[in-house]
Amino acid sequence: MKKIISVLVTVFMMILLNLNVFAFENESYYDVPELKGTSINVYNWGEYISEEDSEEDGLIDVNAAFEELTGIHVNYTNFASNEDLYAKLKSGGASYDVIVPSDYMVSRLIAEGLVQKIYPQELPNYKYVSEEYRGMYFDEKDEYSVAYSVGMVGLIYNREMVDEIPTSWSALWDPKYAGKILMFDNPRDSFAIAQKLLGQSLNTTDQVEWQAAADQLIAQKNFLQGYVMDETYNKMEAGEAALAPYYVGDFVCMQEVNPDLDFVYPSEGVNIFVDSVCVPTNAQNPEAAKLYINFLLDPEVAMANAYAIGYATPNTGALESEDYAEMAENKYLYPDIAPDTEYFHDQDDITRNTMNELWNTVKASGENSVSLYIAYGVTALIIGGFLIYRTALKKYRESFYDA
Amino acid sequence: MNKDSLMKKIISAPYYLWAAMFIIVPLILVVYYAFTDVNGNFTLDYIKTLGSYRYIFLRSIWYGFLATVISLVIAYPLAYIMAKSSASVQRMMVMIVMLPMWMNFLIRTYSWMTILEDTGIINSMLSALGLPQVHIINTAGAVILGMVYNYLPYMILPLYTVMSKMNNSLIEAAEDLGASKMTVLSKVILPLSLPGVASGFTMVFVPSVSTFYISKKLGGGTFAMIGDVIEMQFQTSYNYNLGATLSLVLMILIILSMAIMNRFTDDDDGGVLI
Amino acid sequence: MIKKKMPLASKLYMALIIFFLYAPIFVLFLYSFNSSESTSVFAGFSLRWYKTLLNDTESIKALYNTLILAVASSAVSTVMGTAAAVGIHSVKNKWIKSTAMTVTNIPMMNPEIVTGISMMLLFVFVGRLVGIVNVLGFWTMLIAHVTFNLPYVILSVMPKLKQIDRNLPEAAMDLGCTPIKAFIKVILPGIMPGVISGMIMAFTLSLDDFVISYFTTGPSFQTLPIRIFSMTKKRVTPDMYALSTIIFAVVFILLVLVNVAQNRNENKEKGVGK
Numbered sequence: 022m023k024k025i026i027s028v029l030v031t032v033f034m035m036i037l038l039n040l041n042v043f044a045f046e047n048e049s050y051y052d053v054p055e056l057k058g059t060s061i062n063v064y065n066w067g068e069y070i071s072e073e074d075s076e077e078d079g080l081i082d083v084n085a086a087f088e089e090l091t092g093i094h095v096n097y098t099n100f101a102s103n104e105d106l107y108a109k110l111k112s113g114g115a116s117y118d119v120i121v122p123s124d125y126m127v128s129r130l131i132a133e134g135l136v137q138k139i140y141p142q143e144l145p146n147y148k149y150v151s152e153e154y155r156g157m158y159f160d161e162k163d164e165y166s167v168a169y170s171v172g173m174v175g176l177i178y179n180r181e182m183v184d185e186i187p188t189s190w191s192a193l194w195d196p197k198y199a200g201k202i203l204m205f206d207n208p209r210d211s212f213a214i215a216q217k218l219l220g221q222s223l224n225t226t227d228q229v230e231w232q233a234a235a236d237q238l239i240a241q242k243n244f245l246q247g248y249v250m251d252e253t254y255n256k257m258e259a260g261e262a263a264l265a266p267y268y269v270g271d272f273v274c275m276q277e278v279n280p281d282l283d284f285v286y287p288s289e290g291v292n293i294f295v296d297s298v299c300v301p302t303n304a305q306n307p308e309a310a311k312l313y314i315n316f317l318l319d320p321e322v323a324m325a326n327a328y329a330i331g332y333a334t335p336n337t338g339a340l341e342s343e344d345y346a347e348m349a350e351n352k353y354l355y356p357d358i359a360p361d362t363e364y365f366h367d368q369d370d371i372t373r374n375t376m377n378e379l380w381n382t383v384k385a386s387g388e389n390s391v392s393l394y395i396a397y398g399v400t401a402l403i404i405g406g407f408l409i410y411r412t413a414l415k416k417y418r419e420s421f422y423d424a
Numbered sequence: 425m426n427k428d429s430l431m432k433k434i435i436s437a438p439y440y441l442w443a444a445m446f447i448i449v450p451l452i453l454v455v456y457y458a459f460t461d462v463n464g465n466f467t468l469d470y471i472k473t474l475g476s477y478r479y480i481f482l483r484s485i486w487y488g489f490l491a492t493v494i495s496l497v498i499a500y501p502l503a504y505i506m507a508k509s510s511a512s513v514q515r516m517m518v519m520i521v522m523l524p525m526w527m528n529f530l531i532r533t534y535s536w537m538t539i540l541e542d543t544g545i546i547n548s549m550l551s552a553l554g555l556p557q558v559h560i561i562n563t564a565g566a567v568i569l570g571m572v573y574n575y576l577p578y579m580i581l582p583l584y585t586v587m588s589k590m591n592n593s594l595i596e597a598a599e600d601l602g603a604s605k606m607t608v609l610s611k612v613i614l615p616l617s618l619p620g621v622a623s624g625f626t627m628v629f630v631p632s633v634s635t636f637y638i639s640k641k642l643g644g645g646t647f648a649m650i651g652d653v654i655e656m657q658f659q660t661s662y663n664y665n666l667g668a669t670l671s672l673v674l675m676i677l678i679i680l681s682m683a684i685m686n687r688f689t690d691d692d693d694g695g696v697l698i
Numbered sequence: 699m700i701k702k703k704m705p706l707a708s709k710l711y712m713a714l715i716i717f718f719l720y721a722p723i724f725v726l727f728l729y730s731f732n733s734s735e736s737t738s739v740f741a742g743f744s745l746r747w748y749k750t751l752l753n754d755t756e757s758i759k760a761l762y763n764t765l766i767l768a769v770a771s772s773a774v775s776t777v778m779g780t781a782a783a784v785g786i787h788s789v790k791n792k793w794i795k796s797t798a799m800t801v802t803n804i805p806m807m808n809p810e811i812v813t814g815i816s817m818m819l820l821f822v823f824v825g826r827l828v829g830i831v832n833v834l835g836f837w838t839m840l841i842a843h844v845t846f847n848l849p850y851v852i853l854s855v856m857p858k859l860k861q862i863d864r865n866l867p868e869a870a871m872d873l874g875c876t877p878i879k880a881f882i883k884v885i886l887p888g889i890m891p892g893v894i895s896g897m898i899m900a901f902t903l904s905l906d907d908f909v910i911s912y913f914t915t916g917p918s919f920q921t922l923p924i925r926i927f928s929m930t931k932k933r934v935t936p937d938m939y940a941l942s943t944i945i946f947a948v949v950f951i952l953l954v955l956v957n958v959a960q961n962r963n964e965n966k967e968k969g970v971g972k
Contacts, residue, residue: 060918062832062917062918064917067928067929067931067932067933068932068933073750073753073754073755073756074750074753074754074935074937085755096917096918096920097756098917098920098928099928099931099932101928101931101932102660104660104661104662105659105660107662108658108659108660108661108662109659111662112662112664112818112822113822113825113826113831113833114818114821114822114825114832114833114834114916115831115832115833115834115835115916115917116831116832116917117917200559206645245646246562246644247562247643247644247645247646248644248645248646249644249645250931251931251932251933252537252641252644254932254933255537255736255737255738255933256541258736258738258739259541259543259544259736259738259739260543261541261542261543261544261561261738278734278735278736278739279739303831305831305832377661381476384645384646384648385479385480388479388483390479390482393479393482393483393486394482396486397482397486400489404684408687427876427877428788428867428871428877428880429788430877431877431878431881432784432785432788432877433785433788435781435784435785436781436782436784436785436786437785438778438781438782439778439779439781439782439785439848440782440785440798442778442844442845442848443798443801443802443848446817446820446841446842446844446845447801447804447805447845448801449820450813450816450817450819450820451804451816453816453819453820453823454812454815454816454819457819498715501711502711502712502715505704505708505711505712506712508704508708509704511964512961513704515957515960515961516957517712519953519957520716520719521719523946523949523950523953524719524720524723525902525906526902526905526906526945526946526949527723527942527945527946528906528908528922528923528926528942529906529908530908530923530926530927530930531726531926531930531934531938531939531942532722532723532726533722534726534737534930534934535722535723535725535726535729535737535939536722537738538722538725538729538737538738539721539722539725541738543738544738545725573718573719573722576715576718576719577719626807630807630808630809631809631810633809634809634810634811634812636811636909637908637927641930651809651811654811654815655811658815658818658913664819667815668815668819671811671812671815671816674809674811674812675808675809675812678807678808678809682807
């Protein structure tokens with residue numbers, strides 16, 4: 022009897038090792054013969070999916086698993102901001118099948134007809150999307166988008182480098198930490214912090230308010246180490262900077278490398294965002310894209326993604342998964358007392374232009390052009406003097422030949 | 425003979441066609457985009473906004489110029505030493521200089537961040553030796569250092585090529601005629617190496633002025649160069665027209681700089697040799 | 699020839715420059731053995747990232763794409779460029795000749811970013827006219843790479859053509875060769891060194907190109923520099939360092955072998971001479 026059991030266990034182990042360990046719901050759904058051998062272009066944020074290097078933690082390599090399950094090849098590329106994504110879509114040079122814009126960009130893409138209706142309710146796994154994240158303000162009828170991940174902006178600080186725990190965005194304006202402060206290198210996120218500090222709405226259309234926020238940012242510039250985006254990772258992990266505003270999920274990853282880092286949601290309020298999966302209008306393979314989206318909603322896959330990227334998940338299946346229990350208790354991702362949050366809304370052209378122009382002013386402020394002009398003047402003098410000297414010398418020499 | 429030249433015309437025809445389609449037409453498109461708006465109507469609006477980019481242009485050219493001059497100062501003695509050494513050392517040195525170019529420049533620049541940061545390698549070494557820290561990263565110095573590092577081989581190689589072909593007997597003749605070492609350098613070696621200086625200057629100056637990655641990584645986003653602004657118009661702001669306008673101006677400025685540079689070297693041609 | 703010993707100062711100077719050129723490469727070599735995920739904090743030695751690299755199908759595919767593109771673009775540009783050089787060389791009209799050479803020089807003199815955006819404008823423009831939504835991909839990258847490779851091929855073949863005695867092919871034809879045969883038997887062997895060095899240059903440039911690829915790439919075809927760039931926007935994992943280290947090692951070994959072979963040949967020739 023013992024022998025039989027051990028044989029059975031061995032066989033079972035072998036099956037486990039050889040076959041796919043992960044079981045997905047409704048696997049027959051993905052068995053679409055006419056889509057086998059086709060490919061889809063997936064355009065996502067960087068490090069925003071469970072990839073091969075997550076396999077060490079026992080997580081699925083999502084794209085590889087999808088390819089194996091469906092026979093559809095995934096061309097996976099990354100973008101760095103919503104605006105990059107928009108520019109790529111608008112250019113018309115490339116077509117994508119699956120994209121992951123944030124809330125305000127979803128409404129802009131819908132308004133400009135750049136994404137198509139996918140009727141997510143028809144997807145078998147849509148049932149796992151938490152009620153809270155259905156019919157969001159940017160897609161009230163639930164036609165275009167499926168929530169993928171939820172995050173908030175907060176303040177990362179290095180416990181060893183600050184005197185007291187910061188609770189307000191004003192810490193980023195504290196002269197004590199001059200040269201140790203980082204700031205977002207994109208207008209919307211940077212302005213959002215100044216706006217919260219000034220008690221404005223993130224979606225204000227008042228030019229005076231925007232100007233005030235810009236002045237606030239200019240006042241900060243002297244204390245800054247730099248305007249960065251993803252360089253924040255290395256700079257905070259290495260203790261290069263003491264304070265940086267960033268997205269909570271990325272903080273969770275940074276803290277794994279440097280345990281001295283901590284995170285706070287400042288009392289003035291923060292920006293919250295929902296990144297949602299959409300299908301562009303000019304997608305070449307929309308049917309395969311829907312399979313992919315359904316796959317992303319599978320509890321096993323959603324759990325792996327949520328775990329790997331460190332953001333809060335809108336997927337109830339993942340939240341209830343045992344493997345996710347540790348993360349589900351993470352006080353940064355799922356804080357007990359919800360911070361005061363506000364979503365970005367798409368801006369009208371005038372506001373967007375105002376913001377971009379003011380951002381250019383902020384970035385160019387404090388630069389001393391006088392020294393540059395002097396440098397140019399001196400160089401021109403040297404070059405000119407040299408040329409004159411040469412010409413004079415030549416003339417002087419030629420005078421001997423003439424004689 | 426007629427048949428021969430006909431054949432030569434035919435085999436070079438694909439190239440002429442290619443050059444017209446992929447060199448000339450794209451440049452015409454840049455001009456077209458610079459003078460039209462989003463709807464394709466003629467406009468001078470983008471040309472008018474150039475004033476606000478004045479500072480970035482000036483800075484880019486200045487940094488590029490500094491990087492080029494520093495490269496020249498560093499590379500000149502090295503090229504001279506290389507040209508003077510034995511054949512096997514020469515070959516080895518050419519290899520050593522070229523080898524880094526086979527590694528992706530993005531990743532090499534990225535690695536400079538690790539070296540230059542306040543908690544980076546240089547500063548850890550300094551503090552281990554009990555010396556004061558130096559702040560390099562996110563300064564103009566770091567950006568220029570990045571340019572010098574990336575484009576130094578483009579300065580060394582043309583200089584070395586010219587110097588290795590230099591006729592040694594000219595130098596010896598000058599020495600025999602009683603010229604001091606300084607005189608030999610300024611009256612013989614320098615003028616003879618000018619073609620190398622000119623091509624090295626071009627090969628370092630052009631990419632330095634238009635770079636868009638180095639400034640971002642080593643300058644911490646506070647030293648935007650014109651390349652960064654152009655890249656942003658195409659990849660983030662979706663403003664092709666402004667991007668094309670800025671590119672057009674960049675192109676014109678570089679042509680102007682090259683013209684000044686050429687004047688400088690042409691003027692010396694022959695004149696000094698006498 | 700009298701062999702002079704290199705002065706100590708020269709040796710020191712050379713060592714200093716080599717140190718400067720290789721410092722970041724050494725750093726990434728070091729961090730490729732890092733046991734933690736950081737590229738700025740060294741936690742301990744491990745081969746973890748080399749293992750990760752083996753499973754990183756995307757990066758390996760990108761490397762493969764890079765090689766394919768480099769081989770294809772250098773082959774196309776070598777054939778077209780050599781033919782073009784022969785054609786341009788045979789042109790008698792000075793004006794046409796100098797125009798052809800000026801156009802040829804454009805991609806070399808123009809900042810890379812301008813070449814990149816001008817090609818992107820062309821592809822996007824044509825794509826819109828024809829109504830293709832995913833025009834950017836392998837073919838656009840190939841066109842772009844061939845375009846920036848061509849001048850290097852032409853400029854390295856040109857000088858060799860000038861060295862060939864004009865009478866030689868004529869003599870061959872007088873003796874009954876067809877123009878094509880004369881070209882293959884007489885001209886081609888003469889310009890072969892130029893063709894080969896042009897091809898190597900094209901291959902190298904294409905392999906390492908980032909800026910122009912960046913503007914002409916599409917989602918279905920990623921090269922290694924593009925992948926590294928999209929990673930440096932987030933966080934470069936040390937497996938990219940591992941990959942760079944491997945590439946570096948391979949190139950280094952190849953170059954050393956070539957160098958040794960050359961040295962041996964030279965010694966042999968010297969031996970015969972004595």
